[in-house]
Amino acid sequence: MENFNTINTVNETKNHSFYLRQRYVLAVLGFFGFFNASCLRNNVNVATLAMVNASEHNNTETKGSFNWDSSQQGLFLGSYFYGYAASNVPSGWLANKYGFHKMFTISMLASAILTLITPLATTQGLYLAVACRALTGFAQAAIYPAMNYAWAKWAPPLEISVLNSISLSGMGFGLTLVNPLVGVISDALGWDAAFYVTGSMALVWLVFFFIFTSDAPSNNRWISKKERRYIEKSIENRENKTHDEFQGPQKTTSIPWKAMLASKCSWALFIAHSADAWFQYTFAALMPTYMAEMYNFDTTQSGLLMILPFLMQFLVSLPASCITDMLRKKRRITTTQIRKINTFLALSVPALCLSLAGYVGRDHRAVIALFTCGYAFTGLTFPGYLSCPLDIAPRHSGILFAISNTIANLVGFLGPFSAGYIITDYKSLLQWQILFWASFGISIAGAITFVTFGSGVEQNWAKKQNCKKRKQSTKSEVENRSNLL
Template identity: 45%
Template sequence: MNKVVTPPYSKEETPGCYLKARYVLAIMGFAGIFNVYALRTNLSVAIVAMVNTTKQIKNAENQSNICPDRGASLVYNAATNGVFDWDPVQQGLVLGCYYYGYIVSNVPGAWLARRIGFKKVWGGAMFCSSIITLVTPAAAYASFELFVALRVLHGFFQGVSFPTMHGAWGSWAPPMERTLLVSIHISGASFGTCVTWPLAGLIADGLGWEAIFYYTGGCGLLWTMFWFLLIHDTPNQHPRISEKERKFINESIGLNKPKDKNTRVRTPWKSMFTSLSVFAIIVAQFANNWGTYTLLAMLPTYMSSILKFNLAASGSLSSLPYILKWILTLLGGYITDIVRKRRLVSTVAIRKINTTLALAIPALFLVLAGYVGCNATAAVAFFSISVAFVGVIASGSSTNILDIAPKYGGIVFGISNTISNFPGFLAPQVVGFLLQDTNSLEQWHTVFWISAAVYLVGAVIYLVCGSAVEQSWAKGDIEETEPAVSY
């Protein structure tokens, strides 16, 4: 019987009081994902001001079930109405085309990060996507096709963000801190949304929709500068980390084993793609993303066109659910690691509990939000509950990747994120087709029921197939030793 050695997870000793290097990485990861979502979701608010909605409002007035005006008409006067005559299908394409590029770069980005380091891959990608954001207004005025093409390219560069950060934790996160550290950087998504939407609404009202892209693109460039200054690929490469923290991380993860410089690592692609545990994570993430992207892209539109809030109010109210999501993401990570350390339940049990909460509760309250009709208070409350509990997925299937394959966390996440982000372009386009003829509450009910069904299917499959056991193909690198070459 092999002796099990437990690393001193809770016995790290560090002199003085300073911010540990792995927490600096978590904070920069949080800020990075914050910027990713600011650059991703800025269009969800901007499009309300970009599109000429006069025709849509006239059609809406003929619908008997459209809610009373709460200031939306202020947005649609001749001075402020948008200049782009895009129908709902085109709007769905614009909102979803980002993900055509996004899904392409996940796996290549994770693979490249293992070869040249996550610092260069994500930093370079963020720089490029920030520049693209800055020129987006000019592209929109130039042509619809160019605007779509830039959004696709923008998504391509941003697709590396989550896989590279997941891969980074394979070298930086002690096992019993994984959930919290992953939750910190993932929570940047909801925080980015809850800040960007109300701010974008105010910017659009005060400075015009173009300023939204200038502001978010500039913030992305600022983050890139700090990323290259502060972050390093491994504890051994970090010039400012304490020796005690370096030793603690390396021993906890098992990074002290020396490798032959002539050894070539072969990635177990077949095992990854045929793993039932990976399949369960992919399905759960797909379900989560379907509902998330439906609301991420369309909630400001629902607030504006159905509940009839003006643009600034629409952005602010749409952001409220994401404030709660941010809180629950962090709280879920903290509580989950406490539960695991105290062994109150098994790791696989807590992952399944969290994932079920993150899918079943949003399904219920998303449907309820549609059936409260014009009761704006109840609708906002139900949307808030639905979106907030999605944040618990970070402590469930998202972190589960590091349970089953810590050394290949970035690549496995890349595979999962590629497939599970198909809803990024499918969901907005489905909504666009459903709302093409009428923008009514009945049509939105169909939108919410579809999302709820996908949520529940994902929860059931993950409950049946999910695992937290480190997979045999992930326990060590598959190596091929090459003979040394003498010149």
């Protein structure tokens, strides 16, 4: 049972402010890292429209030079996720072995270079372009696990929600800006410039990230002694670790695979993450189609509509995270309780608003309001289940998140895929209602599972000292038996 003394941290002396607190420098650079990752991931969504000569397949005239049919376009657009889904767990293991800084740097460097050469690869053939995109996804799979390992060493226990949310919210902010950004660039300079600009942006950011960040406070050249002592003492008090365990990558830490995969709170995380992915993938893929078919929105109107929900998610995530950590610091609520509340609201409210949108008639403004307000609640996922790996297994948070992200992405793909079987007539409101309620059911199932089995307490299997004690206990038992014999 968790109580308010579970996380015993140290108060940072108020009259000694750090000029630039390096944990927040890391959070801001992480934000722009995820922003760039989002741009590299999603730049093809709009760029493909300028690349493909649609007049070969319909009556629409475009300036694209590639005669790809719908299946070829789908292959190109989806190829990123083939590599991404395949490499999450290996990337998490590598981040655990070699440290977050090295893996994050290599991941973003590789994906930026692959983005820069994508236009050249595309001119050589579709399958070379697909290979570039798949390798980009393969490279980027490391960033989420790596950032989890970063916060395991950098985040004081009662600041996890805020720091983690600042960095992760960069992905949603990227989704807000990348489509209009790529649209403007493609119109002004051509589709290939969209890849050159987004790839170059990532390289510029990478210079700052490489210089100003490090694996741990102990090997950061910019950190003050007071901040380093505060971070290390806070984490030491929680985990009862010695000072030498803050010196760098955890190269010798074994991963308790069996205990991790047998843990109820691990599966509560996996299920909540999967339910959220199902909803968000379905929403992002099908809402423009819904507005086009049911309310006659054109492409520009649908694109602008999709900016609002992601912007609201970003605007909600940071205040919600600050409130979460404030309540934890003041001991008004336990970590487990607030993680469950945030996750339940983040999964249930957006799905409910989506379902209600199918019953408002021809009032498109009401639909937009429901979509936007509902999706804003997904910002609570950051101080909700997305922060749980750092609560329940800080030492193994990267690999735990990698497993969760793999399962969630595989399940998330099924959302838009299943819609093809539910909706056979895009003008049928009844079929859309069925899809919306199916998504609601999955989201509620995920929310209830997390509320029932989720946790914000570090688990016994995740504590290194427990592993040592078990080994020592086993050794003592063997010696005692030998003496008896």
